[in-house]
Amino acid sequence: MGDAGAGQTAKLCNQAIVTATVTAIAEAVGLAQASGIDAARLADALAGGWADSVLLQTFVPRMTSGGHQPMGALSTFQKDVDAIADAARDTGAVMPVSATVQQVLRLGAAQGLAGADFAAFIDIVRPGNGRGTAQ
Structure with a gap:
């Protein structure tokens, strides 16, 4: 793909x-739930x-029904988006969506969800939970 480090960048x-x-899937599931659809x-x-x-x-089934075998922790995603932010800063790449995801994950960590499964994104953004980001 390129010079040394290209695989890591990919x-x-x-x-x-x-x-x-x-x-985005978590937000869509939250919108669907708030709208009263199944x-x-x-x-x-x-x-x-x-x-x-x-x-x-x-993820839709995982976010709506739970009870699935964990796939990984939100803290892993946090580590990844922190590395993305570092790479963006180092290269001058503009990544506003990743920066927003980073803030959502920080909110989840503050809510005690860092060790929760990836599907716990829904618990961060779910409308009406008193702590979601869509307010």
């Missing part, structure tokens, strides 16, 4: 996409459309 690019997408059916409703993805099909 991994950071992957994680920028993954963390932003999982955050958020558990959201993945099926969006299947085949532009928003459909492995992440959508994986």
